[in-house]
Amino acid sequence: MSDRTAGIRAIAGKWLQEGTVEAVLGWEQGTYRDKTAPVLVRKAEEVDRLVFNERCTNNLMTYLKRDPVRSLSTVGIVAKGCDIKALIGLIQESQVPREKVKILAVTCPGVRNADGKRPVKCAACDVNTPVFYDEIVGEKIASNPDRAARFRDVEALEAMTPEERHRFWREQFDKCIRCYACRQACPLCICSRCIAEKNQPQWIETSAHPRGNFAWNLIRAYHLAGRCIECEACETACPADIPLMLLNRYMAKVVEQSFGYEAGRDPQAQPPLRTFKLDDDNSFIL
Amino acid sequence: MTTEAGGSKAPAAWEPKIVAFICNWCTYTGADLAGTSRMKYPPNVRVIKIPCTGRFDPLFMLKAFERGADGVLVSGCHPGDCHYTAGNYNARRKFTVWRKLLDFAGIDLDRVWFSWISAAEGGKWVETVRNFTETIRAKGPFREYGEMIDVR
Amino acid sequence: MPYLKMDSADLPKVARKLAASGARLVLPVREGDERFYREGADPDSLDLTTIPKNSIKEFLFPKTERILRYQYRGKDVTVEDVAPTAAGRTVIFGARPCDAASLPVVEPLWNWDYKDEFFNARRAATVIVTYACRTAPDEACFCVSVGLGPSSDQGSDVLLFPLDETVVAVRFVTAAGRELESAFAEFGKGEVAEEALEAFRKTGEASLAHRKKFDRVQGWLEAHFEDRLWEEKAFRCIGCGTCTFLCPTCHCFDIQDESCFDAGYRLKNWDACQFSLFTLHTSGHNPRDTQPKRYRQRIYHKYAIYPQKFGKILCTGCGRCVAHCPVNLSLYDVVATAQERAERGD
Numbered sequence: 001m002s003d004r005t006a007g008i009r010a011i012a013g014k015w016l017q018e019g020t021v022e023a024v025l026g027w028e029q030g031t032y033r034d035k036t037a038p039v040l041v042r043k044a045e046e047v048d049r050l051v052f053n054e055r056c057t058n059n060l061m062t063y064l065k066r067d068p069v070r071s072l073s074t075v076g077i078v079a080k081g082c083d084i085k086a087l088i089g090l091i092q093e094s095q096v097p098r099e100k101v102k103i104l105a106v107t108c109p110g111v112r113n114a115d116g117k118r119p120v121k122c123a124a125c126d127v128n129t130p131v132f133y134d135e136i137v138g139e140k141i142a143s144n145p146d147r148a149a150r151f152r153d154v155e156a157l158e159a160m161t162p163e164e165r166h167r168f169w170r171e172q173f174d175k176c177i178r179c180y181a182c183r184q185a186c187p188l189c190i191c192s193r194c195i196a197e198k199n200q201p202q203w204i205e206t207s208a209h210p211r212g213n214f215a216w217n218l219i220r221a222y223h224l225a226g227r228c229i230e231c232e233a234c235e236t237a238c239p240a241d242i243p244l245m246l247l248n249r250y251m252a253k254v255v256e257q258s259f260g261y262e263a264g265r266d267p268q269a270q271p272p273l274r275t276f277k278l279d280d281d282n283s284f285i286l
Numbered sequence: 287m288t289t290e291a292g293g294s295k296a297p298a299a300w301e302p303k304i305v306a307f308i309c310n311w312c313t314y315t316g317a318d319l320a321g322t323s324r325m326k327y328p329p330n331v332r333v334i335k336i337p338c339t340g341r342f343d344p345l346f347m348l349k350a351f352e353r354g355a356d357g358v359l360v361s362g363c364h365p366g367d368c369h370y371t372a373g374n375y376n377a378r379r380k381f382t383v384w385r386k387l388l389d390f391a392g393i394d395l396d397r398v399w400f401s402w403i404s405a406a407e408g409g410k411w412v413e414t415v416r417n418f419t420e421t422i423r424a425k426g427p428f429r430e431y432g433e434m435i436d437v438r
Numbered sequence: 439m440p441y442l443k444m445d446s447a448d449l450p451k452v453a454r455k456l457a458a459s460g461a462r463l464v465l466p467v468r469e470g471d472e473r474f475y476r477e478g479a480d481p482d483s484l485d486l487t488t489i490p491k492n493s494i495k496e497f498l499f500p501k502t503e504r505i506l507r508y509q510y511r512g513k514d515v516t517v518e519d520v521a522p523t524a525a526g527r528t529v530i531f532g533a534r535p536c537d538a539a540s541l542p543v544v545e546p547l548w549n550w551d552y553k554d555e556f557f558n559a560r561r562a563a564t565v566i567v568t569y570a571c572r573t574a575p576d577e578a579c580f581c582v583s584v585g586l587g588p589s590s591d592q593g594s595d596v597l598l599f600p601l602d603e604t605v606v607a608v609r610f611v612t613a614a615g616r617e618l619e620s621a622f623a624e625f626g627k628g629e630v631a632e633e634a635l636e637a638f639r640k641t642g643e644a645s646l647a648h649r650k651k652f653d654r655v656q657g658w659l660e661a662h663f664e665d666r667l668w669e670e671k672a673f674r675c676i677g678c679g680t681c682t683f684l685c686p687t688c689h690c691f692d693i694q695d696e697s698c699f700d701a702g703y704r705l706k707n708w709d710a711c712q713f714s715l716f717t718l719h720t721s722g723h724n725p726r727d728t729q730p731k732r733y734r735q736r737i738y739h740k741y742a743i744y745p746q747k748f749g750k751i752l753c754t755g756c757g758r759c760v761a762h763c764p765v766n767l768s769l770y771d772v773v774a775t776a777q778e779r780a781e782r783g784d
Contacts (some may be wrong), residue, residue: 028561031766162392177501178501180678184678185678204350211432218388226383239492251383273376279381280375284385286399353699437503
C-alpha cells in the first residue's frame, strides 16, 4: 500500500472520529479493470475503502453540486492539485463556503487514463504539490510543467482554415449523443437547471442533430470560459470520444491572452467575465 | 424551415436577411434618427431591441442563424456612454470570447459584426447596415448552419 | 450439419459484396483506440478485435429522427407523414451476439400498444451478420448472466464463428441469412463439422464462467423496492445518459417539436431515465427526485418490469454500461448483489 493511501486513511479516520467532517469523499478501487470509483465514507471504520493511485482520475468536486454531498454541512474531500482548482472556482463564485470543505490534498505525479496514457493536463501540471489545502499527504513533488503542451493541439486547429475547422467540428459533433456526461462530470457545471433543460423558451435544441449539437457544445464551452480548470473530466467521460478539451483549452487561451486571467488559482480573484478593463480589446468593434 | 440543400450561389430573388440586436438607448435611437432624417438604406435588417448590449447572449445569435439569418449585427453604446454604466464593458468581454469561439468552430466571422453606434449617429447606422448588407450579399445565403439537421 | 469454412481475411470482401447492391453497410471500425459501429465505412477497415463502444441500436432507432411535418396556413394546419429514414436495405456486418440479441428483446416493445413504423421499417430491411465471441471480448461482458451466451444466435441472420486467427465457420441461421449464401460461397474453402462449433461455444462460455446467473433477481426486486441498497450503490451515479444511450435495449424517447415560423417537424429523440427531469411533472412534483430512485428505476425496468410485461430481461449483458460509466457504477455489481441476497434469503 502506498504512503499516500495510508496517509489518506489516517487523516480521514481522524476527521471522522473527531467529527471534523460528516463524511469523507474519496476514491476506492473499482471493479472494472484498474478503474477507481468515487466513494463517500461516513464512518471511521470504513476508511480502508479509500485508495490513491494513478487511476484516480475523477474530479470529485463534481459531487458538491449533488445530494447527498450538497446537503452536508462539512465534508472532507481527497483531492489532487487539479481537483482543488475546481473548488477554488466554486469558492470564487460563492457556490461552496470555504468552511464546508476540508481539503485532504494529495501530492500527485500524474494520473493515467484507461488507455494507460497520461492526460495533457499532467504534462502541463504545476500543482503536483497542491498549495491550497487543509491537510496534505504524500512526498513533495517538484513540478516540471511543459506549459506549451497545454495548447499544442489547440494551435494545430488554429492553423487550419475556418472551413477545415468547420469540417472537423462537424465530424466531431455528428458523434454527440447528448448524454450530458460532459456536464454531469464537470465540477464547474453547477446550474440547478441547465440552459439545455429549459424549454420556455428553448434556446438549445435538445435533438442530437449536428445543429443541436453545435449549440450545446459551443454554449457549454462558452459558459465555462474563464471557469474551466482543465481537469479533463468531460473528455474522459464522453462516450463518443469527442475531443472536448480542444474547445475548453482554446477558451482558456483566449481568456489568458485577452484578460490575463487563469482559472482556479486565487479564491479571491474576480471571474474575468464579471469584470472589465477600460482598455479591453476593442479592435474588432466598428 | 428550409431543408433544401444550400449553396453559396443565391437565386436571383434572394435578399440577405440581417438580424441586428441593438441597445435601446444608443443604437436604437440612432436608427430612429436615421428614420426621422429620412435617410435611405437597404431594408434587409430586422431589428431586435435589447435594453443594453450587456443583455446580449450568444444564444440569440445561434437562434438567428438556425432560423435563417445570413448575418448578425450586435450594436450598442460607445464605451463610457452605457446607460447602465458598464453593460457594454461586460458585453465587450463576452463578444471577445464568443467571437473567437465561433471562429474556432469554423463560422465565418464576416457574418458576425459588432459596432458602437450612438444615439446621434444615424449616419453610422445607415453606413454600417449598408456595408453589412452588401458584404452578405456578396457572400450569399448562410443556409449551411440552419440545415445541419440530418444525422449522418 | 456442416458449416461453410472460409478465411477471416476474406470477410471484408464478403461485406463489400453485400453492400454492392446499394445496401447500407454498417461495420465495426477502429477510431483512435476504440471501435465503433459506423455506416458507410470502407469494408477494408472492418475491425472485429473487440466489442464496439456503441451498440447497433442507432441504426434501427436513431438518436434523433423526424416523424412528421406540420405546416400552418392561417388557422389551418396540415400534418404530413415523414418516411422513416435509412429504411432501405441494411447489412450490419460483424455485430456481436449481445447486439443482435437485443432486437428480439425490444421488438415486442416497438409493437406493443403502438406499432412503431419507423423501427419496424428499418428492422424489416436489416439483415444481421453476427460475429460470435470465441472468448468474452471485454472484462465487462456478462451475456451469460441474462440467459444468452457468446455464441448466441438470437436476432442473427448469419453467425460467424472465428475458430482461430484465420478460419471462420459460417452458419446461416434464418431464411434471410440463407439469401446471403452466394456472397459467402465464393470464398468458401470447405466445411467445418458441427462438433467444432460445440467446442467453440464451450470455450466462450468458460471465459464467462465467473459470471453469476441472474435467475433470482426478478423475485428479489419485486420484494425489495424500499431496500437501502439503492442509496448505498447509487451514490456515485452522476446522472448522465451514458449507460442508457450506449445500451442496446434502452429505448426511451422524448418527443420534440422544432419549428421555424409556420412550419416544423416533430422529432423523436433518445431520452434517459437517469436525467433529473425525466419524471418531472408540470405541477413541479417529481416522483423520482433523487438519483438513487432513478437508478433503482433503471434496474427495475430491465430486470422486473420488462420481464413482467414481455417475458424477457431488458438486457443482453453487453457490458457497455459497466465499461463506460464515468464513475464505475457497475450494473453487473448491483444486480449480482440482488442475486446474492436472493440466494441468501435476505
